[in-house]
Amino acid sequence: MTTPQEPNLPDYRDLPADVAARMKVIKERELVLEIDHLGKVFGGRKNPTVALEDIEFGVHKREFICVVGPSGCGKSTLVRILAGLEEGTSGRILVDGRPVTGPGPDRGMVFQKYTLFPWLTVCQNVMFGIEMSGTEKGEAQRQAMQWLQMIGLEQFAEAWPHQLSGGMQQRVAIARALAAQPRVLLMDEPFSALDAQTRLRMQNYLMEIWRKVDITIVFITHDLDEAIYLADRILVLQPRPGRVEEVIEVPLSRPRRAAQMTAGEFLATKAHLEALIRSSGPNADDSADEDVELDIPLLTLVSDKAE
Numbered sequence: 001m002t003t004p005q006e007p008n009l010p011d012y013r014d015l016p017a018d019v020a021a022r023m024k025v026i027k028e029r030e031l032v033l034e035i036d037h038l039g040k041v042f043g044g045r046k047n048p049t050v051a052l053e054d055i056e057f058g059v060h061k062r063e064f065i066c067v068v069g070p071s072g073c074g075k076s077t078l079v080r081i082l083a084g085l086e087e088g089t090s091g092r093i094l095v096d097g098r099p100v101t102g103p104g105p106d107r108g109m110v111f112q113k114y115t116l117f118p119w120l121t122v123c124q125n126v127m128f129g130i131e132m133s134g135t136e137k138g139e140a141q142r143q144a145m146q147w148l149q150m151i152g153l154e155q156f157a158e159a160w161p162h163q164l165s166g167g168m169q170q171r172v173a174i175a176r177a178l179a180a181q182p183r184v185l186l187m188d189e190p191f192s193a194l195d196a197q198t199r200l201r202m203q204n205y206l207m208e209i210w211r212k213v214d215i216t217i218v219f220i221t222h223d224l225d226e227a228i229y230l231a232d233r234i235l236v237l238q239p240r241p242g243r244v245e246e247v248i249e250v251p252l253s254r255p256r257r258a259a260q261m262t263a264g265e266f267l268a269t270k271a272h273l274e275a276l277i278r279s280s281g282p283n284a285d286d287s288a289d290e291d292v293e294l295d296i297p298l299l300t301l302v303s304d305k306a307e
């Protein structure tokens, strides 16, 4: 779908030269994750809900993908299928060319809710992911400490998860997921429970780690600012049934800085995403009613009073 461009804003499709060059390099890289004609239907034949229909998308090595869309478009279903926690009804998922048949060490997960094991210390939590791959305890501890150093939490190695702030817990959750050396990191609204300032710090922190570690990221979010700030490409889903609405190449240079959030390219991308999501969201069919609401006499009365 095309939406009218906002006046005074650049065209979100115009990539600055450095971004275009970067996108070209990314697209030349191999596909780590392939979503091959994926469909998902819930419920029986009598009352089916088509959550996903014919999703076709490939994620390149070291790419940062954000998935957005209105509530109910199938974001959580998609990430659960990618993780192998749920099966698709049709199509398939491939990681490095191999079909996904269930959860596996090639895919790490970070969820919205803090998911550290409360009965393990911070260090033991990170060791857990490493030991899962068969590494012996002493070596796992050494590697876990390296990860804690990388995320700046080595002094909390012996602390319990509940002694850490929400942001710190999510940092440990990211370290735990990455320590198992997955090919893809799947993140399902990992920062949505955090306050705005912590959230921005976590976004910067995640991009910093991603710069240093060989990892491909698929990040689900409701927050359009977050998606634009983080992603190389944004996969926009539409609901009922969940289909690919558009894939947007984010026209922002890297490294990203918070100041870019007021740049014309950022605002143009956001305006386009908002229009896309508004037009396909749960209230899209009610837009005619909304127009009627704006005309109600009460609004005129209030403005009369003010004068």
Ligand SMILES: Nc1ncnc2c1ncn2[C@@H]1O[C@H](COP(=O)(O)OP(=O)(O)OP(=O)(O)O)[C@@H](O)[C@H]1O
Residues within 6 Å of the ligand: 042, 043, 049, 050, 051, 069, 070, 071, 072, 073, 074, 075, 076, 077, 078
């Ligand atoms: N276990 C289930 N049984 C039946 N229908 C389901 C089930 N899980 C999800 N659905 C339906 O599938 C569709 C997609 O749901 P999903 O939770 O994946 O969307 P979402 O984009 O993550 O939504 P939100 O943004 O509100 O979290 C919705 O219509 C939902 O009602």
